[in-house]
Amino acid sequence: MDKHATFSNTWLATALIIPQLLLVFVFFYWPTAEAVYWAFTLEQPFGGSNQWVGMQNFQTVFNDSKYWNSVIVSIIFALATTALSLIISLGLALLVDRRLPGHQLFSFAYFIPYAMAAPAAGLAFRFIFAPSAGFMAAINEWYPNLWNPATNGSHALLLIILCQSWQSIGYNFVFFLAALQSIPRTLTEAGAMDGASVLRRMADIQIPLVAPTLFFLIIINLTDSFVNSFGIVDITTHGGPARATDLMVYKIYFDGFKAQDYSLAAAESIVLMLLVIALTFFQFRFVERRVHYN
Amino acid sequence: MTNFSFSKLAFATLLLGTTSAHAADKIKFDFWYGNTGKIGEVVQKHCDLFNASQDKYQAVCTGQGGYDKAEQNTIAAYRAKHQPTVVQIYDAGTVNFMLSGAVIPAVQFAKNNGIEVDWASYFGGIKNYYATSKGEMWSFPYNSSTAVMYWNKDAWAKIGKTEAPKTWNEYEADLKAMKEKGVACGVAYDYDTWMNLEQFSAANDLPIATMNNGYDGLGAELVFNKTAFVDHMKKYKEWTDLGYAKLQTEALGKDIDQSFGEGACASIIESIADYKTFKQTATTFKWGVTMIPLLDGVSRKNTLVGGASLWVMQGKSKEEYEAAAAFLKYVTSPETGQKYIVENTGYIPVRADGLDLLNKAKFYEDPNNAGREVAIQSLTASNGTPVTRGVRLGNFTSIRKALRSELEAAFAGQKDMQVAIDDAVKQGNDILRRYEQTFKGSQLP
Numbered sequence: 001m002d003k004h005a006t007f008s009n010t011w012l013a014t015a016l017i018i019p020q021l022l023l024v025f026v027f028f029y030w031p032t033a034e035a036v037y038w039a040f041t042l043e044q045p046f047g048g049s050n051q052w053v054g055m056q057n058f059q060t061v062f063n064d065s066k067y068w069n070s071v072i073v074s075i076i077f078a079l080a081t082t083a084l085s086l087i088i089s090l091g092l093a094l095l096v097d098r099r100l101p102g103h104q105l106f107s108f109a110y111f112i113p114y115a116m117a118a119p120a121a122g123l124a125f126r127f128i129f130a131p132s133a134g135f136m137a138a139i140n141e142w143y144p145n146l147w148n149p150a151t152n153g154s155h156a157l158l159l160i161i162l163c164q165s166w167q168s169i170g171y172n173f174v175f176f177l178a179a180l181q182s183i184p185r186t187l188t189e190a191g192a193m194d195g196a197s198v199l200r201r202m203a204d205i206q207i208p209l210v211a212p213t214l215f216f217l218i219i220i221n222l223t224d225s226f227v228n229s230f231g232i233v234d235i236t237t238h239g240g241p242a243r244a245t246d247l248m249v250y251k252i253y254f255d256g257f258k259a260q261d262y263s264l265a266a267a268e269s270i271v272l273m274l275l276v277i278a279l280t281f282f283q284f285r286f287v288e289r290r291v292h293y294n
Numbered sequence: 295m296t297n298f299s300f301s302k303l304a305f306a307t308l309l310l311g312t313t314s315a316h317a318a319d320k321i322k323f324d325f326w327y328g329n330t331g332k333i334g335e336v337v338q339k340h341c342d343l344f345n346a347s348q349d350k351y352q353a354v355c356t357g358q359g360g361y362d363k364a365e366q367n368t369i370a371a372y373r374a375k376h377q378p379t380v381v382q383i384y385d386a387g388t389v390n391f392m393l394s395g396a397v398i399p400a401v402q403f404a405k406n407n408g409i410e411v412d413w414a415s416y417f418g419g420i421k422n423y424y425a426t427s428k429g430e431m432w433s434f435p436y437n438s439s440t441a442v443m444y445w446n447k448d449a450w451a452k453i454g455k456t457e458a459p460k461t462w463n464e465y466e467a468d469l470k471a472m473k474e475k476g477v478a479c480g481v482a483y484d485y486d487t488w489m490n491l492e493q494f495s496a497a498n499d500l501p502i503a504t505m506n507n508g509y510d511g512l513g514a515e516l517v518f519n520k521t522a523f524v525d526h527m528k529k530y531k532e533w534t535d536l537g538y539a540k541l542q543t544e545a546l547g548k549d550i551d552q553s554f555g556e557g558a559c560a561s562i563i564e565s566i567a568d569y570k571t572f573k574q575t576a577t578t579f580k581w582g583v584t585m586i587p588l589l590d591g592v593s594r595k596n597t598l599v600g601g602a603s604l605w606v607m608q609g610k611s612k613e614e615y616e617a618a619a620a621f622l623k624y625v626t627s628p629e630t631g632q633k634y635i636v637e638n639t640g641y642i643p644v645r646a647d648g649l650d651l652l653n654k655a656k657f658y659e660d661p662n663n664a665g666r667e668v669a670i671q672s673l674t675a676s677n678g679t680p681v682t683r684g685v686r687l688g689n690f691t692s693i694r695k696a697l698r699s700e701l702e703a704a705f706a707g708q709k710d711m712q713v714a715i716d717d718a719v720k721q722g723n724d725i726l727r728r729y730e731q732t733f734k735g736s737q738l739p
Contacts, residue, residue: 042732046394047373051734060728066721124620126545133547150545152705239464239695242703257366260390261728 016149022272032273038089045260057267066243067251067268069274074248078225083166085172086217090210092169093176107177114170118228122235125163135237149237153244156237160245163232179213180206208292215291219280223288226276248272302401308347319354323614324378325621327357328364328602329437332565336638343634344624350565351617361602365390368607375693377472377607379618384602386451386690388424389508391605392432392734393688398606399432400424407619411626415646419596419673422683424603425739427509433603434626435644437635439567440479440597440673441493442665443587447580449477449560458561458584462529465587470539472560474707481529482542482559485698485705489563489586491523492598497586498522499595503726508686512730516693519719521711522589524559528711541705551575565600566669568639570724572660583665595676598684601641642669686738688729693722 007013022176029058041050041058061067092110113121128135131148140147149156183206190199206216230250233239239254249272256265302463319526327337341355358364359608361384371377372394381392413431420438425431445458445525450468452475459465469480483490495502500521508514518524533539542553551568553559555575563586572581584647588594603627606618632648635641636657643649649670652658658667676682687693697718704714 012346042728044393044732045369045390046396048393048395049735062505075549127417127547130493130545137547148731150543153706156545159318240545240702242706242708243699246699255692255693258362260366260369260697261689261692261732263732264728275376 001141035266035269038263039270041263043168043262043266045262049141051188053263057263060264061267061271064247069243070246070248072162072249073157073244073246074226077157077229077245078222079165080161080219081164081168081225082218084161085221088213089169090171090176090207090214093173093180094206096177097180097206098198106130107173110173111170113167116167117237118167118231120245121163121167122232124167125159125232126236129159129162149241151241153241156241156245160229160236163236164229167232168221168224168269169195172221173215175213176210179210183209215283215288218287219281219283222279223276226272248275310569321613322352322354323380323617324447325353325355325380325382325618326364326378327355327366327382328359328361328384329382330357330360333437333639336635339638340634343630344621347630347710348620349381351620353562353617353621361387366524372607375609377609379607379610379614381605381607382602383433383605385423385598385600385684387687388433388603388684388696388736389688389690392426392739393733396608397432397603397737398608399430401430401432403606403615403619403622409613409619409623412645412647414648416644417646417670417674418676418678419682420599420644422678423599425683427506427686428739430739432739433605434600434622435599435624437530437567437601437639437641438603438644438673439565439600439641440669441586442566442668443574444554444674445582445584446557447539447582449480449579451680452477456561456614458582459587461590462526462587463590466529466533466538469533470536473536473538477505478537478561479540479553480538480561481533481561482540482553484541484543484550485564487694487697488565488600490527490701491518491697492685493563493586494526495521495523496598497595497672498589498592499679499682501603501681502685502731503687506685507682508688509683509738512628512688512726512733512736514687514726516687516719516722518714524712524715527704527715528561531705531711534705542732554581563641565640566666567601567640569666571640578650583667583668585675594682595679595682596674597672598682599673619625640666642666642673687726688733689725690695692717692725696725 027063040052040054042053042057043050089110096107096110129147129149131137131140131150136147145249147155149159187209189202189204191205191207196204227249230253233245233247233250234253237245239250248268252265252268252272255261255268299390305691325341327334334553338357340354348596350365350672356378358367364381365383365387367642368377368381368383369431377396398406401413403409416431418433419440420435421431422429424433424435443458447456450456453468453471459468472480494500495518500518500523500668501507502518503514503516505511505514536543540553540559542548542550542559548556548558550559550564551571552575554562554564555572557576559577566583569583584596585594586597606615606621606622610618623706626644628643628645628647628651632645636643636648636652642654657663697715700709700714700718703709706712709717
């Protein structure tokens, strides 16, 4: 007897898969292929002509010290937002998971920021953190120049890190909460009966058991911070002051859409894509070994 | 992006199709514009007025949500062969469109379609900007502005002056005196290069790039690190340190317009297009408009035009061009075009005939418009020297950004001003060489 349930009608299977494959091809692989092609050519905005220039676009990208600045800023941004957002959301999820009175209200409220569009969140943060008009203005009254993202690069970077983390906390929270709730109560109860405190149970039972979720969220958050953050930058800092928040993805957006240098933007996209692939690969290769699935 | 604009377009067409059944037999053409907000509404209404003025043609007008988006969408649409017939493009997009091979030059279009235009009657500062190096205009100026200085008369009254400063040195003395009289902020500025570099250089007849600011070819190199622009920026930095001047940007919570309108800062250099805004916001004090200050001993030259112009795209049908010609005639004529724009926005008339008409109606004598004529005086202060025709540099958007970033570094004290501007020029020249290579074999008209 056959040990596996198989579906022998390959023809039908193929027919059913084709629409999906076609979508993936048209919306993912085709544009990617186009970008690769543009990265090796010089493309005129209106498409008048197109010359093959080999590696020149990549040389331009790599010889540009401003680009390396972008890479460093992006890495700091990605690591900081991921760490901040995961720590806070895990903390919130652990607290909500204790099912104290009103926990449903909190689980609803914590998710809301994720439903907000990045530019809207950026606008809100711009107002709240505006040094001479917003909420921070009051603090600046007491300590002049304590906070000034318009002229101080570190402050500006901190501003976008806070904004991006704030937005992704809701998403992370939902995953953590679901993972925590899938841990059998008997485990934590057994811990409690053995006299383990709440914090001890969190550290030794709950967090190790949500490791797969944590690993998944690290990858998603890192990728998201690299590729999905230009909306916030565009609204709050425009990459400034003095390129302190010029993330790789914002530079791509500016060079491609504002400056119409499609070839340079294509080359930058490919570098970013390779960087994200490399990071993800590294995590699967080395970090995942330490994750135990059930 | 393309899909987005198409769906909008389809929606607009649908809307028009259902609201007016008899519209079906009219000749339709597409017009895309970049203005948003209040000015966007004025443009849309301009279309409605044109459509109501005759029953042969119909302009299908679609706002693109910003000047830069209008350019991006037009490029994307052209590549997909769905371009509009007429499109409003901002000043900085001029080079791309001249080199695109995708447009019909305005002079050519007027000739083909029997629009009689007295090209010479366009004001020099406007004409030269949208013309080739040989002086042929390639687009139809629509909404035009230039930089002027707005000054708070009450603040100047505190130092016993009833007139705005005419030179930067006089300005400095006034700022110092006002500071001593307790004016907390004499001038608000930001790092917008349009006022600080481009208008400043034009008024003082300083070059921004070689080859006549790029008019003579794509091989131009930036030179603004060797002109009085550097000292000008050093002065702003000094003023900031002394507390005469204040940086005001959106990121700080208040831009220069807001800080002037509230009376927080006593003067700004800003576009005349914002005049209408100040009429609404700056109501608690008396203010005036004057031409931007000059360096000592310089005879004033014309400033540069800002705003946008209308371009005709290639590849449309004869009927569409016929309709577009009627539309362009309507929106550029003195009565139905220029007067309409001037009355409803802060922009200025673009030709002598428009100005004549407004003068006859004593438009500028109305206290509600007092000072707006200053912009015309500024644009026509000279007939255009080789370096005050405009700035014709490829990917100027990126050059502006490079300079802006370097200025931010210099004003924050991370870099010496001269070093910062040298760096901006170096980066800018790399951008220009890249642009030149991208358009290898193309010639600027």
